[in-house]
Amino acid sequence: MAALAVSLIVICLWIGAGIRVSDDRKRKFIGIAFAVFILTVRSARYIMDIVYDRFDIFDVLSLHICHIDLILLAVCLIKPNRFLFSFNFLIGMPMGLAVALFPGNTHPAPGLLRAIFFIGSHMMLAGGAVYLAVVEKLKIKLKYLLILSAGGIAGTGIIYVVNKFVGTNYLYLMGAPEGTVIEKMETTFGYPGYVFLMIVIALAFMFLLYFLSRAISRKSSGSNDVA
Secondary structure, X not given: OHHHHHHHHHHHHHHHHHHHXXXXXXXXXXHHHHHHHHHHHHHHHHHHHHHOOOOOHHHHOOOOHHHHHHHHHXXXXXXXXXXXXXXXXXXXXXXHHHHHHOOXXXXXXXXXXXXXXXXXXXXXXXXXXXXXXXXXXXOOOHHHHHHHHHHHHHHHHHHHHHHHHHOOOHHHOOOOOOOOHHHHHHHHHOOOHHHHHHHHHHHHHHHHHHHHHXXXXXXXXXXXXXX
């Protein structure tokens, strides 16, 4: 709860700072600083893994959605881009919130401290997407929603093949992680039932967020025509 509260305060402060700045160069600096902060929070977990001799380079280079979103979010905060923002907002934000709100109960040593940074780093993924929407006033096009939906389904199939050949478990397509909500889904719906359920839930949230963002944008004014 403390990690969620502190993360929310930090996100609000950063968004507030971005809103108050009218100069483009200063706003760009704030976006870059936010990207560096998010990467630093994420890196703290890897530092703990190094200290406790648990570091694995594949954790840094993994194909999990949150890792991919982290990289794209940092790029988008430095150089705002509407397509990258669409990924951050439609996929990264709900994924980050889901992990932060349901972090599971199995965390390597140092358990509590690592869990705090685990929650905080995923909250920052959601906060970064909101920052881009509020401060940079980026909008989502329908074509990006459709591209990401189709690409997500195709990408899931590709990553499944990668898992089969490499022996990994990216996107948790080969089995649910222990002590998580996904494990409960697997227990209830079996395999591969829980995988199809995750895909359906992800698509439902993407379309819901798209239509919510459109409804909100109608009541707000101004947007950046970033390619």
